[in-house]
Amino acid sequence: MSDYASCEIKRPLVRMVRRPAASLAHRTIVYIIALIGALLTGALLIWILGHNPIDVYVSMVRGTFGKRISFNETVKVTVPLLVTGMAVAIAFRMRFWNIGAEGQILIGGVAATSVVVYGQAIPQVPKLILMSLVAMLAAGLYAAIPAFFKAKWDTNETLFTLMMNYIALKLIMYLQYQPGWQADRTTFPKIRSFTPDARLPRVMGIHIGWIIALVLVVIYFIYVKKTKHGYEISVVGESMNTARYGGMNVGRILIRTMFISGALAGLVGFIQTSGADGTLTESTAGGMGYTAITVAWLSKMNSFAMVFVALFIAMLQRGSSSIQTSHGIPASAASLLTGLILFFMLGSEFFINYRLVFRGRPYHG
Amino acid sequence: MTQEDKLAIRMRHISKSFGTVVALDAVDFELKEGEIHALLGENGSGKTTLMNILSGIYYPDDGDIAIMGQDVAICSPKDAFNLGIGMIHQHFKLVDVLSVAENIVLGLPPSEETKRKRLNQTIRDIADRYGFDIKPESKIYDLSVSEKQTVEIIKVLYRGANMLILDEPTAVLTPQETEKLFDILRAMKADNKAIVIITHKLNEVLAVSDRVTILRKGQKIDTIPTATANRQILTEMMVGRKVDLQIERPEVTERKLMLQVNQLTALGPDGRKMIDRISFDAYGGEILGVAGISGSGQKELCEAIAGLCPVVGGSILFETKLNGVDVAENLVGQTPEAIIRKGISLAFVPEDRLGMGLVASHDMIDNVMLKNYRDHKGPFVDRQTAREAAEEMVDALEIVTPGVRTPIRQLSGGNVQKVLLGREIRSNPQMLMVAYPVRGLDINASFTIYRLLNEQKMKGVSVIFVGEDLDVLMEISDRLLVLCHGRISGIVDPRTVTKEHVGLLMTGGHDEEVGA
Numbered sequence: 001m002s003d004y005a006s007c008e009i010k011r012p013l014v015r016m017v018r019r020p021a022a023s024l025a026h027r028t029i030v031y032i033i034a035l036i037g038a039l040l041t042g043a044l045l046i047w048i049l050g051h052n053p054i055d056v057y058v059s060m061v062r063g064t065f066g067k068r069i070s071f072n073e074t075v076k077v078t079v080p081l082l083v084t085g086m087a088v089a090i091a092f093r094m095r096f097w098n099i100g101a102e103g104q105i106l107i108g109g110v111a112a113t114s115v116v117v118y119g120q121a122i123p124q125v126p127k128l129i130l131m132s133l134v135a136m137l138a139a140g141l142y143a144a145i146p147a148f149f150k151a152k153w154d155t156n157e158t159l160f161t162l163m164m165n166y167i168a169l170k171l172i173m174y175l176q177y178q179p180g181w182q183a184d185r186t187t188f189p190k191i192r193s194f195t196p197d198a199r200l201p202r203v204m205g206i207h208i209g210w211i212i213a214l215v216l217v218v219i220y221f222i223y224v225k226k227t228k229h230g231y232e233i234s235v236v237g238e239s240m241n242t243a244r245y246g247g248m249n250v251g252r253i254l255i256r257t258m259f260i261s262g263a264l265a266g267l268v269g270f271i272q273t274s275g276a277d278g279t280l281t282e283s284t285a286g287g288m289g290y291t292a293i294t295v296a297w298l299s300k301m302n303s304f305a306m307v308f309v310a311l312f313i314a315m316l317q318r319g320s321s322s323i324q325t326s327h328g329i330p331a332s333a334a335s336l337l338t339g340l341i342l343f344f345m346l347g348s349e350f351f352i353n354y355r356l357v358f359r360g361r362p363y364h365g
Numbered sequence: 366m367t368q369e370d371k372l373a374i375r376m377r378h379i380s381k382s383f384g385t386v387v388a389l390d391a392v393d394f395e396l397k398e399g400e401i402h403a404l405l406g407e408n409g410s411g412k413t414t415l416m417n418i419l420s421g422i423y424y425p426d427d428g429d430i431a432i433m434g435q436d437v438a439i440c441s442p443k444d445a446f447n448l449g450i451g452m453i454h455q456h457f458k459l460v461d462v463l464s465v466a467e468n469i470v471l472g473l474p475p476s477e478e479t480k481r482k483r484l485n486q487t488i489r490d491i492a493d494r495y496g497f498d499i500k501p502e503s504k505i506y507d508l509s510v511s512e513k514q515t516v517e518i519i520k521v522l523y524r525g526a527n528m529l530i531l532d533e534p535t536a537v538l539t540p541q542e543t544e545k546l547f548d549i550l551r552a553m554k555a556d557n558k559a560i561v562i563i564t565h566k567l568n569e570v571l572a573v574s575d576r577v578t579i580l581r582k583g584q585k586i587d588t589i590p591t592a593t594a595n596r597q598i599l600t601e602m603m604v605g606r607k608v609d610l611q612i613e614r615p616e617v618t619e620r621k622l623m624l625q626v627n628q629l630t631a632l633g634p635d636g637r638k639m640i641d642r643i644s645f646d647a648y649g650g651e652i653l654g655v656a657g658i659s660g661s662g663q664k665e666l667c668e669a670i671a672g673l674c675p676v677v678g679g680s681i682l683f684e685t686k687l688n689g690v691d692v693a694e695n696l697v698g699q700t701p702e703a704i705i706r707k708g709i710s711l712a713f714v715p716e717d718r719l720g721m722g723l724v725a726s727h728d729m730i731d732n733v734m735l736k737n738y739r740d741h742k743g744p745f746v747d748r749q750t751a752r753e754a755a756e757e758m759v760d761a762l763e764i765v766t767p768g769v770r771t772p773i774r775q776l777s778g779g780n781v782q783k784v785l786l787g788r789e790i791r792s793n794p795q796m797l798m799v800a801y802p803v804r805g806l807d808i809n810a811s812f813t814i815y816r817l818l819n820e821q822k823m824k825g826v827s828v829i830f831v832g833e834d835l836d837v838l839m840e841i842s843d844r845l846l847v848l849c850h851g852r853i854s855g856i857v858d859p860r861t862v863t864k865e866h867v868g869l870l871m872t873g874g875h876d877e878e879v880g881a
Contacts, residue, residue: 226746
């Protein structure tokens, strides 16, 4: 056995070992550590830029919740993020990668604006209802197009929905020059402002979009968890073969669900134009269709979690503009912080599923 | 010391866990040079894991390995290959459009040795030495399953392996091909190679091995010389208690025509004709076995009947009652949805249990209601009824699960199959199609499945059993249909026919019997 003792064995330094299903407590701890890690890394970044990290973080929080008006602004960012988050999440549950929420929001905005342009005589309440319905219908149909092609010819929905974003954007640029749509007394490409009767009323100082959003959170949950449709979506998402075997009409489910997904995004278009902005611009969607993907993933497609995630991301966005004014830190640095947090959060999944074993752990021979 | 040196491989106290599952618990294993060593155990006993550790796919949590008396750490398949260990996996890793020789040198650095002429000669030498029958120039897509396996074996031999591990090598072979493989293994043994065959088939252990190591639930039970073993001893060691290995074939006198398949032609996913003008009848009160080499059209046959596979010709007439009148409903061209709506009670346990029959990430409740969730009125699903059904199934079929809310993927293979078969039986079908129902199941679960199928047969259900284990098919079937290249090469009586005859039918040796 003397050979054995002298024999040099090359053992790996670190190995990954799969963990048993992590408990809720374990998950929470990992997430909290990840959040702290992100904030610390962000602090390092801020420090390198020559600022006091604590000051900066404090003014970020103050900028989002400090005053009534800044809180209202934060909610105004949260609402569309939350609803768009649900829009993409319902498609994602079906493993249908709808990254076209951006365009669907714009189409919803165009449809809502068309009511303002062509239906000036309609009184406020029916007008608002009509605007929302038309916005949802138009965006729903717009989103159903890639679903139809996927069902019929198995096209790639990711590229398809992405490309349709640009079509929607160009449509708005075209409408900015059209008579009736273009703002009066200007040659500048700009769509007219909504008349007061086309604006969403306010509740507690914020347009009622926030109430709509909270109602939708509950409806979304029930639809996904309790209805036959929700069940079908989950089966199709897991395995189209199983869905077919179980007698489901997969094509119909794809189209129907994408219609709903688009309709929700269209509703956001209505809320943004009629509630927040009072007009339709190229930046009505403003990247929300993409940020919503983050919202949906971080909340694992759960609508109640989405409320908090959307609020959190809105906070980061609002806070970043506030530190820009108070500390002169570029907004891009704040986006970087958002990115860091996401990176840490998503990376922490690894530590939920695996643990690392280092060389030198004692073993018996 | 001298004792140690004769060992090709010595594994000591090998442990490996996956999450909470202990796959191997301090297992010892020794392989001598010039022996054929069978590694026997049920599914989940850890035999493949143990060999995957040896071939560098997994790294053990604990324990050590010595090759030819030298302690080693095998961190990657490359390490294993450098040590002379070659593993032949169940799923072949060959490039279809390349030739045999090209596949064999794929990934090796170019050298004089790999020049085409020299290479072909080397391959022919290896083939001659051990009795392989293969041409280096043939393309992989032209080869049969057993020839592809041959290529995999030559590949590891060419790379200088002197320890070969074969994972369930006979699963895809006909009886004749199995015999040929065993001859080759014996020739390699005579050449002082060390060979491990992983298997759960007792006959093969007894036929070819010198020693056998039995694993059960991650633990080594024993290593014994094969000469001292028999079927009963091995089963008891493998299962841990006495088992009756007799499969029943109860006699049913009343048989009723249930299904008539006429000139059925259907396409596979790539648009190729996978079954070609097939005609047969199936009766209530019988088990119709379907045998054939894998890929002979079994999958398409089942899926065509279930409405999941495009049919281009022929008819599938199903005897059923519509409004109290006996009719023969043609299932061709109907979607599964339409078939279910018409009240045709056709149950199907597909080959791909978690990819087609069940939703892996869903719990038992959601899986139980897959086919009848529409029956509940209104927009909501009725999980209460499904929950009761699931709980009844757990009791009736002794399904081992932490609860009906546990995702199906966390259950063992046998319990997954019980959920699937249980759901299909609950629908009170007139016809029950099962594809490879005991694949991956342990002996106990397999016998439960056989019993359930026999119960259905006694109830007058027409059972179609697509299987791969010819011994089982011949014991349980009332009639045996043999498929070969998408055609029926014979429908035989398993009580009178020999296994060799069925083997010939599987490879198309008795083409003259086609027809009827």
